[in-house]
Structures are given as C-alpha cells and as structure tokens.
Amino acid sequence: MATTESDVLDVERIREDFPILQREFDGTQLVYLDNAATSQTPDQVVDAIAHYYRHTNANVHRGLHQLSQEASIAYEEAHDRVADFIGAEGREEVVFTKNTTESMNTVAYAWGLAELGPGDEIVMTEMEHHAALVTWQQIAKKTGAEVKYIPVDEEGYLDMDAARDLITDDTKMVSVVHVSNTLGTINPVSELADIAHDHGAYIFVDGAQSVPHMPVDVQDIDADFFAFSGHKMCGPTGIGVLYGKEHILEEMEPYLYGGMMISKVTFEDSTWHELPWKFEAGTPVIAQGIALAEAIDYLEDIGMENVRRHGEQLAEYAYDRLQEFDGIDVYGPPGDDRSALVSFNLDSVHAHDTSEILNEFAVAIRAGDHCTQPLHDKLGAPASARASFYLYNTREEVDKLVEALEATEDLFA
Known part of the structure; x- marks a missing residue:
C-alpha cells in the first residue's frame, strides 16, 4: 500500500473498509479511540459472515450432506489459518473459545485443578487483566496454591530481578x-518463558493486546499456552483462541x-475426540x-509489521501531545517504548467525566479501571482515561482528542 503521514499505511484507503468510521453525531464525525476494548470490523469480514449464513450454514462434523461438509472444511481450515498466523505447529494446537477469558479458564480448570496443590506457586504480574488475575486467584483458593506477583516499577516496566527471585522450583505456572x-508496556515474555522453563514451570501468555498489533510467533516465545480474542483484531465478537503445545493439550482432560x-x-x-476438538464441546463458533480467518487475511494483506509501526507511531505522537498539558498524569513507559495506547488522567478531573465530555466531541475513549483494579490501586488512581489506536486511526484524530481534552480542562478550571 501507499504510504501516508505514518510512513507505513495508506490509512485513508483502509478507512474505506470501515463504514462505521463515517458516522456522525450532531454533525461531528466519530473519532474512535477505544480499540483496546474492541476494534471495528471491515466490510470483508462482515461479508464473510454473511456469505457463511447465506450459502454454507450447517453444523460441522455431524452431517454427510453437502452443506455440512462445506462448513466443516471451512471451519477446520480456519484453525489452520490461525495456526499459521501465530506460528503454531498445526491445528491440533489451536482451540476455538468464545474469548480470551474462556481460554484462560479452560487451562485453569482443565490443567490447574488437576495439577496444582498446597506448596505450588502461580506467578503473575501486577499489571494482569482480571481475565488472568481473578481466574488464577480463584483456582489457587480451590487448590491451596499460592499466588505471587512480579512488581511493576514507576515507569511501568516489570521488575525482572524480582521475577527471577519469585519464580522458583515451586512455581508451576507463570x-x-x-x-x-x-x-x-510490552513485556519480555520470551525471557520470562526461559525463566519459567528453567524451573520446570509452564508459561501462559495473554496476547489479547499483542496479536492484533504486532507479529507474534508462539514458538519463538516458547509459550506453553497463549490466548487472544478475535474482536480486538478486526474479527467478530464471540471468538477467542487458545494455543497450547500439543503434548500438554494431549495430557489435559477437558472440562466442558x-x-x-x-x-x-x-x-x-x-x-475424547482428537485435538483440538476435545476442547470444543457442543456446536462451536x-x-x-x-x-x-478472514480478519487474519485482511491484516496480513496490510502486514503485521506495518500495523505495529503505525500503532506505535500514533501512541508516541499521542504521548508527546499529552505532555503539553501542565496537569496530567500519563501512565506507563515513554512514548517511544509502548504499544498502541495511552492511559492518563487530567488533574482534578475523574476519568468518567473526561470520557463524558469527550463524547460530546464525538471522541470515543475508555474510562475506568480497564479490568486492572489492583494495578490502578498501585497507581493511586481509581480509574484512568485510555485512548487506544489501530490501523485506521490518524494523527488528525489524536489532535481532535487533544482539542477535546483542552475543552475538558477549561471546563474544570
């Protein structure tokens, strides 16, 4: 594709695939900056859903008629497409769930309840999403295992010296x-995998915010488990992925x-059925x-390295623009060392108020604890405002965000 202000993507051309971005509210065009919660869906993916229901709709692996055969082939090939996208060895290592949270719970209940007990340790980080933190916390209560947390420093990085101390021979899951x-923050998951494996532990990587934004190879990371969701990467809601090394999945008992x-x-x-079907009970997604699979085709046509660079450029630009405010707290690493989002708080303005006022300018952001309440407690903030970017966002939209924040600041002055 041709280049634009991002030096990476033809953003204006890409935006044509997302009609929702042309919506106006009281005559003002939408600025959608809530992509970490869910991305928008291009026409190509919507068309793929419609084509399935119009031409191939049937249950899979159950019928000998033509529609069922076609649906089964397309569904199996979707597993192959995902496996290729993340560097898995094959479809046997790719389980479809309904979201990242279900992927977490699948491992926690199918593996954790069977393998964990008193004296065992689960190591997480202070920046974990509730999908991981709450799940492993509750499994620990059921099994008698202990949960430990790798600290986050003042700049938003993991304390890796502490990680080496916390992960011990008693650790069973990181x-x-x-x-x-x-x-x-982009965490050094390969290094953490090495530390975990040196102590005989498994590592589960939550890739909900990485797979949509950067090239990911689960074998390079050496992840034992890896999870992500379709709705954050141009795909539909209701589809998640659990990657697991084949030999581990073979040993695990299903819990559905x-x-x-x-x-x-x-x-x-x-x-039980062979992998991955033994973990996909009932009529699947x-x-x-x-x-x-269509969303993956769309992203790979653009190029995941291009998507990564564009998002990081926007995040750095937004970080720099936010530094223009005298009274603002911006959380996390410097602008040139972060993924495609920026969380912040204006002084004396609650994040919910910020979001409400930005909505009057048709700027859509997220406000709240972002399913990281313990991290917000550590930050000393009950909530934060978050602007998150994707392949169809522009610097002009960042400027509109800043203009709306200036109006917010003036209102509360």
Whole structure:
C-alpha cells in the first residue's frame, strides 16, 4: 500500500473498509479511540459472515450432506489459518473459545485443578487483566496454591530481578500479559518463558493486546499456552483462541463435556475426540471462526509489521501531545517504548467525566479501571482515561482528542 503521514499505511484507503468510521453525531464525525476494548470490523469480514449464513450454514462434523461438509472444511481450515498466523505447529494446537477469558479458564480448570496443590506457586504480574488475575486467584483458593506477583516499577516496566527471585522450583505456572491494556508496556515474555522453563514451570501468555498489533510467533516465545480474542483484531465478537503445545493439550482432560468433543460414549464411560476438538464441546463458533480467518487475511494483506509501526507511531505522537498539558498524569513507559495506547488522567478531573465530555466531541475513549483494579490501586488512581489506536486511526484524530481534552480542562478550571 501507499504510504501516508505514518510512513507505513495508506490509512485513508483502509478507512474505506470501515463504514462505521463515517458516522456522525450532531454533525461531528466519530473519532474512535477505544480499540483496546474492541476494534471495528471491515466490510470483508462482515461479508464473510454473511456469505457463511447465506450459502454454507450447517453444523460441522455431524452431517454427510453437502452443506455440512462445506462448513466443516471451512471451519477446520480456519484453525489452520490461525495456526499459521501465530506460528503454531498445526491445528491440533489451536482451540476455538468464545474469548480470551474462556481460554484462560479452560487451562485453569482443565490443567490447574488437576495439577496444582498446597506448596505450588502461580506467578503473575501486577499489571494482569482480571481475565488472568481473578481466574488464577480463584483456582489457587480451590487448590491451596499460592499466588505471587512480579512488581511493576514507576515507569511501568516489570521488575525482572524480582521475577527471577519469585519464580522458583515451586512455581508451576507463570501467567503474564504480553502487552498491558492499561500501561501499553510490552513485556519480555520470551525471557520470562526461559525463566519459567528453567524451573520446570509452564508459561501462559495473554496476547489479547499483542496479536492484533504486532507479529507474534508462539514458538519463538516458547509459550506453553497463549490466548487472544478475535474482536480486538478486526474479527467478530464471540471468538477467542487458545494455543497450547500439543503434548500438554494431549495430557489435559477437558472440562466442558457434551457433543462434538467425544470419541465413544457408553453408559459407563466416555473417551475424547482428537485435538483440538476435545476442547470444543457442543456446536462451536463456526461463523465466527471462519470470519476470524478472514480478519487474519485482511491484516496480513496490510502486514503485521506495518500495523505495529503505525500503532506505535500514533501512541508516541499521542504521548508527546499529552505532555503539553501542565496537569496530567500519563501512565506507563515513554512514548517511544509502548504499544498502541495511552492511559492518563487530567488533574482534578475523574476519568468518567473526561470520557463524558469527550463524547460530546464525538471522541470515543475508555474510562475506568480497564479490568486492572489492583494495578490502578498501585497507581493511586481509581480509574484512568485510555485512548487506544489501530490501523485506521490518524494523527488528525489524536489532535481532535487533544482539542477535546483542552475543552475538558477549561471546563474544570
């Protein structure tokens, strides 16, 4: 694609694929900066969903008729497409769930309840999303395991010296977010994987904020488990991915039971289907999986390295513009060392008020604790405002954000 102000993407051309970005509110065009919560969906992905329902709609792996055969092939090929996208060895390592949270819970219940007990340790970070923190916290309560947290320093980085001390031979699972959805920090997950493996522990990487924004190879990371969601990467809601190394998934027992995931059932016992189907009980996310494959095609046509550079450039530009305010707290690493989001608070203005006023300017951001309440407690902020960027955002939209924040500041002066 041709280059623009970002020196990477033809953003104006890309925006044509997202009609929702042309919406106006009271005559003002939408500025959508809430992509860390959910991205917008291009026409190509919407068309893929519609095509499935109009031409191929049938249940998979259950019928010998033509529609079922076509749907089954498309659904299986979607697993292959995801496996290729993240560097997995094959579809056996790719389980479709409904979101990152379900992927976390699948491992926590299928592996954690069976393998953890008193004396075992789970190590997380202070910047974990509730999807990980709450899940492993509750599993620890059920099993008697202990949870430890790698500290976050004042700049928003992990204290890696503390990580080396906290991860011990008693550690069984290290669960770490790849990119913080509050700080924008890109964590050294490969280094953490090495530390975990040196102590015989597994590592689970939460990739909800990384896979949409940068090239990811789970084998390069050496992740044992990895999870992400389709709706943050131009795909539909209702589809998540759990990657797991094949030998680990083979050893794990499923925790959802029913149709699709069985091999043989008698009145006395049951055996399970081959991977990945043994973890996909019931009618699966067929249309969503097919649409996720289309979203991956869309992103790879643009180039994930280009997506990464564009998002990081916007985040750095926004970080620099926000420094123009005298009374502002911007959280996380410097602008040139973060992913595609910036969280902040104007002095004496609650984040919810900031979001409400920005909405009057048709600027959509997120306000709240972003499912990281313990991290916000550490930051000394009950909530923060967050602007998050994607491949269709522009510097002009960052400028509109700043203009709206100036008006907010004036209102509360």
